[in-house]
Amino acid sequence: MTDDALKSPSGMSALWYGGDYNPEQWPREVWDDDMRLMRRAGVTVATVGVFSWARLEPREGEYDFAWLDELMDLLHANGVRADLATATASPPKWLVDKHPEILPVTQDGTVLSFGGRQHYRPSSAAYRTHATRLVRAMAERYGDHPALEAWHVNNEYGCHVSRDYSDEAAVGFRVWLRERYGDIDALNEAWGTAFWSQRYTEFAQVDPPRVTPAGTNPTQTLDFDRYSSDELRACLRAEIAVLREVTPGIPITTNFMGLFKNIDYWTWADDLDFISDDLYPDPEDPDSPMTAAMARDLMRSLGGGAPWMLMEQATSAVNWREFNAPKPAGMHRLLSLQCVARGADGIMQFQWRQSKAGSEKFHAAMVPHAGEDSRIYRDTEALGAELASLADLRGTRCEARVAMVMDWPSWWALEQGSMPSTLSYLDQLTRWYRELWSRGVLVDFVPASGDLDGYDVVIAAGALALDDAALENLATVPERGGRLVVGYQTAVLDERAHARLDGYLGALQGALGVRVEELWPLRAGRIDGLAGGAVTEWGEIVRTVDAEALATFVGSDDLDGLPAITRKASGDGAAYYVATAPAALGDLVEHVLAEADVDFARLPAGVEVVTRGDRTFVLNHATASCTVAVDGRAVEVGPRDAAILRR
Structure with a gap:
């Protein structure tokens, strides 16, 4: 991935605007x-072919491209670019x-049946053979379109x-383990495996962590999480290899799903x-703007700061929650x-025209069931015009001085069973992110x-299962000189x-100047000092070994x-250890930001300020x-409204 990640063969200068198009x-x-409606709305790109395998290949080896040929020509004639899907989902x-x-x-x-979508096992050789074919x-037909x-x-x-826990996955898992361990x-x-008499004498004995009478081996489960992420990636890479061979100049993406645990x-x-992302914030959740911002920052960070693409969102209600609230005006x-x-x-949106049949017929779209004479389509037109006015931002970057560690193996490990308490990894991240977001502080993950090296403040929360090299880093x-x-x-x-024995924390013990003797889950408690309450x-x-206590537990018996x-000072820098979840966490955040000379402001509730x-x-x-x-300048902004200022 490069700095000009979104530079396209077409030399396109507009922002992408459009959605999944399923004609x-x-x-x-x-x-x-x-x-006609796309031209009115200022649509620049349409994602096509996502779920069209059965139409493109109605029988094995028999391709029907005529309809897609016509569609691609029609898009081109109307000035709409194609984000062409490989249809393998x-x-x-x-x-x-x-x-x-x-x-x-x-x-x-349980074997999952045909009739929904994504009904394939990632390890399936037959699936990969037919998918790459x-x-x-498609690449040979449309690479020059x-x-x-x-x-x-x-x-x-x-x-x-x-x-996937099939026998084929078991074979793949054994191969993966042999490569990992030798x-x-x-x-x-x-x-x-000395625990509970789980020792193996050959790789052929190893299975995925299927349902067992008692808790499964934690490391087996963690490795299967790693393997499963890698096996899906192998499917991705198999398709990419074909596309790079046949159409080496065409950019390639796949749509991520925000803060998605399993990959x-x-x-x-x-x-x-x-990088591309699909995200559907819940209009009923008052935290949605903050958690959405968190996912946006993650996408930018995954690309090393390069521009990314919102590939899917809903114009209003979705169809898959228990209660599918519409988006109120302005959201x-x-x-x-x-x-x-x-x-x-x-x-981009899912999708262009709201379906009249199928599981997603009540999922909102750019053109709703009501047609063009509707609130949603009028908003579609207005957003297209506004995005066109921001086209000069294309390719520019955001600059963050604060970073948060995001670690998927820690996420998987923290939420396994047989832990001291049931904790949520996302809750750990969100607790810190919320305080930074509400103070206008941009975060990289x-x-x-x-x-x-580029960050004045680095926060690691709930990063349970890091290796020694990461801790040393x-x-x-x-x-x-950082915090x-x-x-x-x-x-x-x-x-x-x-x-980790002898006080947990590994190589971080020296940096933090503390040892942890015992973990002590709390239902409620208090502290005195910084972030007290x-x-x-x-x-x-x-x-403490050579650190100072900025706050202490009170009224918690043994604590x-x-x-x-x-806090432990280290030259011009410092390291903080936080052994609880303070309700007044913002006080600690402000203390650290001020010490690191990072600007912040206490923004009104529900307001964010971001510079790009x-x-x-x-x-x-x-x-x-x-x-x-x-x-x-004092900037007044109306309810559910925005002000965009040139600096």
């Missing part, structure tokens, strides 16, 4: 009306009938099937020319502008082993899910008087007007 669901006469019935072994198997042994046929803007590989990998003795050591997106990012525009502010070079932050903040349940385990969820028996927040290039975006997600100081 195969409609009579041919509707297509011309689609083109839903295999056709003839393939399932011929190769029923492609169907995925759940942990309890289709991809080659003047409408082709980018390749869109598959769709939302792992959304419905991210873990010999069975190394696997036994890594998995701690380690860090390991996927370098395979793509640009769709605000969430779209939020993406642009946080580095997106395009805003980083892998713990990544380059941290984090320890360099205070040494070079390192480490939250509880960080570095309690190593990358094998083995407990109520605390929840967690406590620890912490002993009373023990350090809850510590020469624009500052003031986005008011609240239902009341607000006034915000920006570059010495």
Whole structure:
């Protein structure tokens, strides 16, 4: 992935704007009306072919491209570029009938059937053979088509099937383990199989972590999570290899799904020319603007700061929640502008025209069931015009001085069973992110082993299962004059899910100047000192070695008087350890930001301020007007409205 990740063969200068386009669901006469409405709305790109495998290859080896030929020509004639999908997300019935072994198997042994979507096991050789054959046929036919803007590989990998427990997956898992460990003795050591008499004498004995009478081996489960992410990636890479061979100049992407647990997106990012994301914030959730911002920042970070693409969002209600609230007036525009502010070079929707049949017929679209004479289509036109006015932001970047560690293996390990308490990894991240977001502080996410040199503050919360190299990397932050903040349940385990002995924390002990003697989950408690007041969820028996206690537990029996927040100075830098979840976490955040000379402001509730290039975006997600100081100016913004200022 490069800095010009969204540079296309067409030399396109506009932001992407459009959505998934599924004309195969409609009579041919509707297509011309689609083109008319797309022109009115300022649509620049349409994603086509996502679920069209059965139409493109109605029988094995028999391709029907005539309809897609006509569609691609029609898009080109109307000035709309094509983000052409490889159509491999839903295999056709003839393939399932011929190769029923492609169907995925759940942990309890249930075989999932045809009739929905994503009904394939990632490890299936038959699936990959037929998928790459289709991809080659499409690449050879459309690689030189003047409408082709980018390749869109598959769709939302792992959304419905991210873990397959079939016999074919077992074979793949054994191959993966042999490559990882080399010999069975190394696997036994890594998995701690001396416990519960789980020792193996050969790789052929190893199975996926299927349903067992008692808790499964934690390291086996963690490795199967890693394997499953890698196996889906192998499907992605198989298609990419064909596209790179046949159409080497065409950019390639696949659509991620925000803060999605089941795939380690860090390991996927370098395979793509640009990062894409699908995100559907819940209009009923008052935290949606904040959690959406968190996902936007992650997408930008996965691309190393390069522009990314919002590939899917809903114009109003979705169809898959228990209660599918519509987006109130202004929300769709605000969430779209939020993406642009946080580095997106395009805003796409699912989908262009609302389906009249199928599971997603009540999922909102750019053209709703009501047609063009509707609130949603008028908003579609208005957003297209506004995005056109922001086209000069294309390719520009955002600059962050604060980073948060995002680690998928820690996420998987933290939420396994048999832990001291039931904790949510996303809750750990969100607790810190919320305080930064509400103070107008832009955040990059980083892998713990990544380059941290550009950041004045680095926060690692809940990073449970890091290896030694990652801990040593984090320890360099205070040494070079930065601020390192480490939250509880960080570095309690190593990358094998083995407990770190002698005070947990590993190489971070020296940087933090503390030892953790005992983990102490809390239902409620209090601390005195910095961020004083109520605390929840967690406590620890912490002993300082050469750190100072900034806050101590009070009234918590065995924890009373023990350090809850510590600080160790290191030259011009400092390292903080936070052994609980303070309700007044914002006080600690402000203390660290001020010490690191990072600007912040206490923004009104529901307001975010983000700068990209020469624009500052003031986005008011609240239902009341607000006034915000920006570059010495008082900016008033109405309810669910935005102000975009040139600096």
